[in-house]
Amino acid sequence: MDVAEILSHHILDHHWGYTLGGVSLPITTHTVTLLSVSVIMLIGLYWIAKGGTSTLKRLLTAGAEEYVTFIRDGMVLPNMGQEGRRFLPYFCTLFLFILLTNLAGLIPNMKTATSNISVNAALALCSGGLIVFCGLKFHGIIGFLKGFVPSGTPGWLVPLIFPLEIISLIIKVCVLALRLFANMLAGHMVLISLLLMIFIIGNLSAVAGVGAAVPAMGLEIFMTLLELLVAFLQAYVFTLLTAIFAGSVIHTH
């Protein structure tokens, strides 16, 4: 049994090998997951937004309203103030998209697209773009650049502090992507490793393998529940940190 191959097959992206007129189409397991989540979000949210009189529709509409209130009052307004109100749709979309992509990985035959650094880098680039846009919109180019120098900095230190502050912002955006990637990847590696433990021990002795199945499955259930928590937590952390960084750019001092 090649453990490394099973691990990499479970975690890495797979190209489906479709070509159109000699051009390789970018259809991979992760892109299919991302597209599925996007389509489900588009159709589902449109269906909920249309409203209706049935109990289910009213329940879903109330849930959606609660969700928007949670993002607005829990993340956007405390960190960005009233200026953040116009960016509320972005934060609502970001949280739900990350959450559903994280949860998709727990469905059999689907993959966690957020365990791919490219997906997270694209999400972090969107958040980085929003942070820069907020700075430019509320302070202008000169004001935005001035915000990179903390008040009270001696003039001779400005050439050193200014690039350091710009690098800090870039690193903060990189860390957003890295945290989500590391958490989702590590969780799924632990899940598959626990399952593999049964077969590794079973290879040594069939009886020991059966004996190992009970604790391994117990741990597996525990880790799956933990992954469920991590899926919510990481979506929350990514969205909240974007709001904090955007808020710190809007309210510089």
Add this chain to the structure above:
Amino acid sequence: MALGPFTKQEHLEIATLGLELACAETLGVLGGWWLDRHFNTLPWFTLAGGAAGFAAGMYMVVTGAHKAQAAAAGKLNKEKAEK
């Protein structure tokens, strides 16, 4: 849940500092290594990138800690004044 003198947001920012230091160091080394490969000067840019990354990371940790300390001190002073 007791959050001490820090808010939820400040806790999150403090918890991020370690990862920011590691990320700055890694980016510095990788950037330097890329430059070394490009100009065939191994190991000079890698060493310089590592040092610059460490400096940037430490700057982020120190400013982050200073900001958190100032926020906590402000909150404690406000509580004292209220008493």
